[in-house]
Amino acid sequence: MILRIDRVHADRPFAEAGNPRLAVTDERLGLLAVTGTVGHDRPASTAVYRTSDLTCVALLRSRHHAHALAFHPELPLLAVGTGRYDGGYHNEGELLLLDLGSGRAVSAFHDPTGRTVRGLEWRDGHTLRLSLEPVSKDAQDPQVEHLVDLHRPDWRRPEPRSVRGAELGNSTTRPLTAHPLPDPGPVLDRHRPGRGPGGVVHDVRLLDDGRVLVSSDGALLECRLPSGEVSWSVPAAPHGGARLVVAPDQRSAWVHVGPWYVPDLPDSVSRIDLSTGTRTARVRLSAPADLHAGPDGLPVLVPRGSRYVPRDDLHLRRGSGTSFCTVGTSRGPGGTHQRWVGAADPVPLPGAEEPLAPDAPPLGESGPLLAPDRTPPRPLFPLSPLPGEDHDGGPGVELPGGDLLQAGARWRREGRRPGDCYLARRDPADGTLRWLFRTDRPAVVLDTDGTHAYAGYDSGDVLALSSTDGTLRGWGRLTLRGAPLVPTALTVTAPGRLLVGTECGRLLECAFA
Structure with missing residues (x-):
């Protein structure tokens, strides 16, 4: 493909x-x-x-x-x-x-x-x-x-x-x-006058009616019509949106705000009316947490131990079962430090189960303060799928049936070598390795349609792998007018079809064929 x-x-x-x-x-x-x-x-x-x-x-x-x-x-x-x-x-x-x-x-x-x-x-x-x-x-x-x-x-x-x-x-x-x-x-x-704002795209979603939702550095949340025109945009004030969760009825969405590089800015989650772009609710968080969709599609918060969330941690892109996260380190063979994959107890977001009120008024910067559960995550298995090695994490996604698909890379003091990066499918209970596909660069975005896993890289490459055995099924490079594009958000919208957000703020409708 x-x-x-x-x-x-x-x-x-x-x-x-x-x-x-x-x-x-x-x-x-x-x-x-x-x-x-x-x-x-x-x-x-x-x-x-x-x-x-x-x-x-x-x-x-x-x-x-x-x-x-x-x-x-x-x-x-x-x-x-x-x-x-x-x-x-x-x-x-x-x-x-x-x-x-x-x-x-x-x-x-x-x-x-x-x-x-x-x-x-x-x-x-x-x-x-x-x-x-x-x-x-x-x-x-x-x-x-x-x-x-x-x-x-x-x-x-x-x-x-x-x-x-x-x-x-x-x-x-x-x-x-x-x-x-x-x-x-x-x-x-x-x-060229009228350049307009840009910003790294952090999350993208396609709604059933063809509208596209985008969270980025340039806007908390933006809605684009099927024609490509902007329907409405909630401005960044001053920071944009990160992870977003769309309500099952697609009338509203929740957006996480909490850049880890601004230590004095508390995390918060805002609810946005998708018909008007009005912010109707806001919850401030007293402790760092990630926003995910729960099994019923409603938003939940997964506590994390630190506000600092480097890119080499495990970031679960999609999942409704185990709330995976990275926990601590332990002394491994040969004196190496091994990070572990853990399971955290998700915290329901207050008011998320309530339907969107008709003609909900705009909301200011106020909002209730929520203290996510500080119970330490339960260690499950080493982050590294290979024994005796210290590995960095990357994006992850839950496959149908519950298996974990994770991206990662081996850490070496002298620097990475060719083949040190990989995609791996693992048993969610004990981390047993199902298959491993090696690459020279770490994946930066990851999603699945169940049959295939799609991984994007900072080189602009996008790979399609069989989720069953890890066989390479397709490849392509994101370019526009000869210039490479770096994917920063990737969502599967249908089998073989992808919606990709880029580092330069563009949105791409792509397909493997």
């Missing part, structure tokens, strides 16, 4: 770059470079577009946000300076050189930690000037910035890791000054 994209919703200009923070135009090449942020704790994106038709011709992902962009004055080459303070000691970052002809990018600094690059300027066709922050907060003079001129006779084929510390040390200094980024809005609006 091959994956095809049948329809694209929420398309917008410059979506590949996320929320733009800097834009630079090269009139000679007819190109526009845009860099932006793409959600919390996600790789930053820099996209290059043709100004004639805004086709994305190159896309670069970096570990840190970009602070500077500079087109080479003669060659099809873009220099990108990135960096951040790591919170402890270093000002780390990269100098990335993107070949606009081949799309190939190299990281120029030899030291993997690198330096924070705040400014870039091509002095001529051979010399690139860098403005660098001090190596660390404990530098001899942390209140100066370092100016370094990199000279190369030919920048056509820059070598990776070719800029060593000695070359960066040959610098002049000047007082450290702020480098405010110019507003990219005027530049982008000259090419």
